[in-house]
Amino acid sequence: MGRPGGLLLLPLLLAAPGGARAGGGSCEPHASCEACVRSHPECAWCEDPDFAQGGQAEGARCAPREALERAGCPPGAVVEPRGSVQVLEDEELGAGGAQGGPTQLRPQSVQVLLRPGEEQSFQVRFRRAQGLPVDLYYLMDLSYSMRDDLENVRKLGSDLLAALRNVTSSVRIGFGSFVDKTVLPYVSTLPSKLRNPCPERRQPCDPPAAFHHVLSLTADAGEFAERVSRQRISGNLDSPEGGFDAIMQVAVCEERIGWRPVTRLLVFASDDTFHSAGDGKLGGIVVPSDSRCHLDADGFYSQSQRYDYPSVGHLAQVLSAANIQPIFAVTGPTVPIYQ
Structure with missing residues (x-):
């Protein structure tokens, strides 16, 4: 701005809603002062008890001020509230x-x-004030389809940090990743696939996780770059990802993430669509998301197999309550869905 x-x-x-706009319509007979005043912003009401006795119909009490005064209503008896x-x-x-x-x-x-x-x-x-502090949490999709974009996604986080440092000297950045719930039909539950879900066995891949909080918000740019560079691709079975579970935990786990009472940004990087409320039934998960923090000691979302994905409306409500502004860094084909 x-x-x-x-x-x-x-x-x-x-x-204000409820009445005709000025310049349109006209005053019509009404049985009460309230109905008259609500009917049109130019309508007034004559409350003189003797007004109707002078040959005026009772409904004639509702008219523009000038008309009422011409008809004999004393100026002090004209009710014409103004905002x-x-x-x-x-x-x-x-x-x-x-x-x-x-x-x-x-x-x-x-x-x-x-x-x-x-x-x-x-x-x-x-x-706009200069140098406002900013907290930014970077949430990365590590599903197998992101393998071609992983390097760009890694670079995006560093570019965002550099851009923010040009605007403010008080910026902190954190990092986390997600794939999906580790149950069928989202992820193969074969022990070998849970260890290495990638199609090529020799390709080094990380185990899938619904959400992994890797780095709490920090001003150490070097640590952020080092943690992001260590991330490896993972994998799942279906196209939609479990990013909504991850966003929910980032929003509600304020102490673990390290949010300050400042401008809060959440950058969500993905190349595919998302699972939302109701999709959990496919894996036998029917309990709605409880909007609570469930991160274990290692930063993993520990209740992903118990609670369903949040809905779009639920997530919007939680983000608004936490004063977090989401930014969706997604590929072209999925942009309309996220919009």
Whole structure:
């Protein structure tokens, strides 16, 4: 949203639902003040008890203010509520806000009263602060189909870290990998295949895992690069992957991952689609995801054979609650599905 330090002005227009917009429709007879006011933003109500006794029909109490006054309604008896905008908190943009962090948005708190169908506008100013701290967790698909992309995926993590260091001096990065649940029909359960799932026996492959948390968030770029370079491909049987299990654990295991109360990014790198809620039935897994952390001492998701995959909606809710912004680094054919 512009250069760091640049000011962006955003005019906001709000309209309450429930009534006709100004400039359209007209006032019609109504039996009550509430119904009249809700019908159109230009409608007013005459509450003078003697108004109808002057030969006016009771429904004529609902009309524009000018028409009511011409018909003899005293100006003080015309009910015509209007909305308003009141700024409650309006700190200057800058590095030292009341909450201890930088103030990037002004005003910070606004009270808006809206009459149905009426519009109110106010201006918001935004200036992106420089050097905001960022936590980024890199989640890598290690299924066998990724073998051609593994080197690019390794490089992507280092490129992301370098790019973030150009924006802020306070950046930490973590790393994890996933394949799928280690039960049929997702993964071959033959002991030899659980040890080495790749088609070529002589090809060195890592055992499959639903999720493996490899590196907690750290500022040590060298350690991150070294851990990522050590990753080897693994394998499973079907095309969709178990990445949703991995995302869930990254979101809910805040202490193990090491999330700070700062901008949180989750980069999800994969070349295929995903299993979601209900797919677990194929492997006899019917218990819904419980949104809890289940990482063992070695960082593996230990309950993948007990809990089903989360749904898209469930995952979106958990990510939002954890204030994590997902970024899907996926191959071209799968982009529409992730979108």
